[in-house]
Amino acid sequence: MQYENVDVAFAGQIATVTLNRPDVRNAFNEAMIAELTAAFESLNERDDVRAVVLAANGKAFCAGADLNWMKKMAGFSDEENRADAMRLANMLSAIYRCNKPVIARVNGDVYAGGMGLVSACDIVISVDTARFCLSEARLGLIPATIAPYVIRALGEQASRRYFTTAEQFDCATALRLGLVSEMINADQLDATVQQLAETLSENSPHAVRECKQLVQDVAGRTLDAALIEDTAARIARVRASVEGREGVASFLEKRAPAWRT
Structure with a gap:
């Protein structure tokens, strides 16, 4: 696919x-939206990619929806609006469900739908000057499509506040609430993201995929017999996998595992 609104680049095993x-x-x-969806669906199928960085050019990370696009949507029928909202929902799902870990490299402000992009990522590294805002209520709208991801990232109580007040909050607050994983100076952003991506790339690709899926499947579930049985079955399956056996063998034999060679 030819991309005009996003760039996709590869360096080693990092996209x-x-x-x-x-x-x-x-x-x-x-x-x-179409290009982001296509990019992440494509990366999901690539065995040569171990980690994905979601970055942005310019001073802001993402300001949400384009105003001209929103103006056009105002004239849509209900059916057209639903179809348009589903395209956005599918884009967020493609990022969230990508079987590679996704690092958000937040270089600046994150507003409205941009909060959905960040919340759909696995790890968020942000400059300390970034500001965050769920601004929809100011425009008579609601952050519905991004809500499943933002509420997971912020928590229910913080979401109650920031959904309804549309207040702007700083990076220190985003860090405290759990939306941001690490807050750093701008001059450290690239090095920090690169080091983290390389760390992810050194781990078993199969185990990383299974770890990501494990969190998504277990979070919020009741701790009952079914969950206990499920998690026991998962580790039994991974232990018997090719990479599971190779990882244990390489550790005992004091050598690098095959996925690093």
């Missing part, structure tokens, strides 16, 4: 998907 509409603070429209 970087970069939002590339800096003139509108990387606000997304239907074209960017």
